[in-house]
Amino acid sequence: MAQPAPQAHPVPQHVFQAQSQLAAALAQSEGQAFDLLKAPWADVEKAVTKLLGGAFQVNRQEHQALALGVAGAFASRMAAEHQAFWFPNRDSPEGATLGFPQAIIMLSPFGAVMDAMGQGKLARLEDLAADIRRSLGQVRFGGANAAAPLGQPNLGPVDYQRLFDPGFLQFVVLDPNKTKSTLEAKPDALARDVKDALGRTQPPLPPEAKQQFEGQIVMSLQRLEATKPLADQVERAPRLAELIAHMVATVGGTGCAPEEFWHEIVLPLLFIGVPQQFPPLDEDEVQAFQQGAEPLALFVDVVPHSHPAPEEGLLGAFEMTEIGLAHPAFARVGALRLIQINPARLKPLLEQFDPDKTADVVRRFTAYVAEKAGKPTEETPQGKEMLQAALMLLSDLKRAATTVQGGQLCLRRLTEAEAASEQALALVRRALQGGRIILT
Structure with a gap:
């Protein structure tokens, strides 16, 4: 399989493959090499239409594959002209989005190409490129609409991922009555309530946080x-609607952690439970421990679940049938970041969960592996911190899911930046949910 050419900011493998396959198909169809990076978009559209054998159909998988190849070419043009780069983004259909170093501009090349080809006007990509060129020009020359002050360091993929990729998760419990009343309220009333709450936080918010x-x-x-x-306006501002619902209706929940940590460590601990015996270890597992693998990571990888978990599904813990909407209005939102979870599968496990017993079984497993490996156990700060964090998250989840009566258990996706500001947001949430003190 061909690999993307080495570069400072690599192209996602599936995008590169789609672009390579499209280039090869066009060369065969046209009888000569076809330059996807320089040909006018009108010529690209004619050549691609010939490959399609007719009009572009958005729901046909093979047509989408060709569109992804065109998207790769469009992204390559942006990279050549503006040093644009791909960054991971779970909200994007292609799993990544294009960012620009000199201003905060996000672009989904696949979405842009699908829209343009769906209208039979691939030349619209040049209009989009012109808009980006104009926006970046305003930044470079300090125009009135500049997105950032001159002299600001260029942004990179890590910066964009932190700001826009919803790679962190937390479980929250919403009061369904508050969710309903909040989403049925008018925006101006909600704005007044939030602004009032910003002035009543205890302790007071720093001025920059309040302004933000x-x-x-x-x-x-x-x-x-x-x-x-x-x-009635969730399509226009889905993230805002989800955030307001969280601020007003959340009555319990967990801390935030990366999705991978929930998926690979936290929830497996719950399904494994507290086994009395451990399975035999193979040579690779013993060798991994000898080479410094964390015992906790080996534990969740080696020890089978005591309680059945879905083989597929969300986080390896929820079937798709166990996922729903926090409010009917969210049915009109494509990429949801706030979803309701049926807690029936987790509740019995959470009721049995005891952090001390779980910590003890991990210690026993560590001693078991150490004995098989002939290597003394040495607890690392990283391993200790990882176990403590997992136990704290499960304790939070147990408290939220088993003690709050009548609430909606929901899973909330956040970016790293949003997760970092969650503590400050909690102050606003408490002020927003608390009653006003009126002096007479």
């Missing part, structure tokens, strides 16, 4: 149509 929340939440609410309930 006002810009991101209050002003965003004020930009919506004042006469329509928030529920």
Whole structure:
């Protein structure tokens, strides 16, 4: 299989393969090499239409594959002209999005190509490129609409991923009545409530944090149509609607952690339970321990589940039939970051969960592996921190899922930046949910 050419910011493998396959198909169809990076988009459209054998159909998988190849070419043009780069983004259909170093501009090349080809006007990509060129020019020359001050360091894939990739998760419990009343409220009323809460937090928010929340939440609410309930405008501002529901209706929940940590460590601990015996170890597993593998990682990899878990599904813990909407209005949102979870599978396991017993079984497993490997156990700070974090998250989840009566257990996706600001957001949430003190 061909590999992307080495570069500072690699192209996602599946995008590179789609682009390579498209280039090969066009060369065969046209009888000569076809330059996807320089040919006018009108010529690209004619050549691709010939391959399709007719009009582009958005629902046909083979047509989508060709569109992904065109998207790769469009991204390559942006990289050549503006040093644009791919960064991981779970919200994107292709699993990655294009970012630009000189200004915060996100582009889904696949989405842009699908829209253009669906309209039979691939030349629209040049219009889009011109818009990006104009926006970046304003930044470079300090125009009135510049997205960032001159002299600001260029952004990279890590910066974009931190800001936009919802790679962190937390479980929250929503009060369904509050969720309903919040989403059925008018944006101007919600904006007033949030602005009032920002002035009543205890301890007070730092001025920069208060200003940030006002810009991101209050002003965003004020930009919506004042006469329509928030529920009627979720397509226009899905992230805002989810955030407001969380701020007003959340009555319990867990801390935030990377999705991989929940999937690979935290939830497997719950399904494994507290076994009395451990399975035989093979040579590779013993060798991994001898070479420094964390015992906790080996534990969740080696020890079978005591309780059945879905082979597929969300986080290896929930069937797709166990996932729902926190409010009917969210049915109109494509990529949800707030979803309701049926807790029936987890509740019995959480009721049995005891952090001390789980910690003890991990210690016993560590001693078991050490004996088989002939190597003394040495607890590492990283391993200790990882186990403590997992036990804390499970304890939070147990408290939220088993003690809050009548609530909706939901899974909330956040970016790393949002996870970092969750502590400050909690202060606003408490002020928003608390009653006002009126002096007479």
